[in-house]
Amino acid sequence: MSDGGNPSCSTHNKTRTMIKPSRPLLLLILAVCLALGNAVRHRVKYVYDGDTVQLENGQRLRYLGINAPEVRHGDRKAEHMADAARNLNRELVLNAKVSLEYDKRRKDRYGRLLAYVFLENGETVNNILIQKGLAHVMINDEDIKYRALLLASQRTAIENRIGIWRELLKTDQNSYLGNRASHRFHKKTCRFSKEIKKIVWFKSRRDAYWEGYSPCRQCNP
Ligand SMILES: [Zn+2]
Structure with missing residues (x-):
């Protein structure tokens, strides 16, 4: 699971030798380092649309809890705002290193990973797309981890009639x-x-x- 350790943690370790913090603090730092070390980062190689990408290892990843408008497939027309959603997704994650957080199911029936996607600054990509009105909440299971967060963002986007909502609620x-x-x-x-x-x-x-x-x-x- 480890991606070779977290640079910020080695900084903590140097600090430790200089200021000699208490044992509980050391244990806390160790716990944080382990947690960060477990958050493997993946580089995003390709962006299909507003909610699906391909990772550097070739694995397809579908963002969990949201659904973005479908881009054009063959003779099927693109849905409203599909290009805007894909463009925002590209801006956020293409060639970036992201970390994933899974929920109950790790994969869907097409073998795609299902996850919440975090940028290096800690922001959740799934939530940003909802905030910008470029995806809507899609729940497959009652108690998905970030249901409340995503739904709150969606309600704000609906109230402000941004992105897909202007046309959708006309x-x-x-x-x-x-x-x-x-x-x-x-x-x-x-x-x-x-x-x-x-x-x-x-x-x-x-x-x-x-x-x-x-x-x-x-x-x-
Ligand atoms: Zn129906």
Whole structure:
């Protein structure tokens, strides 16, 4: 797991010999060094879109807890703001060294890593994309680690109508139904809506996003 130690920790060790801190402090410094040493950094080699990148070792990584607009695939048109999301992601991580934090599942069904991505300054890339309104929260599991943080950022972006939200919330319908188990929301007419066991109704698209639900890919509510 180690990436060869953390330079700041060796500085601490030099300081130790000079000022002779107490034993509890030494133990604390040791714990921090071990924690930092375990945070392996990866260089990002390629950025596919706003939420998927390739690491230097060839592994694909999907940002956890968010979904950015899809870029153009073949004859499928790019979604609104897809280029802006990819560009921001490139600015943030391309050729940068990032560290990853995993949640319950380490990989998705396509074999991509699922993680929160941290820049060297400690900022979370997943959260920055939400803050800028260039991705929305996508929850697959009720208690993902950073759900509250991501949702708070999304609510601010919605209130300020930035990025995707200006267009997305321009028109609205009067009811959508959500699936409490999957955290997806649907049009009333969606064929999947009949299969939902734990339904929650939303009086607007905004309300669904406000609660962290993401749109069904089939009915595109
Ligand atoms: Zn649907």
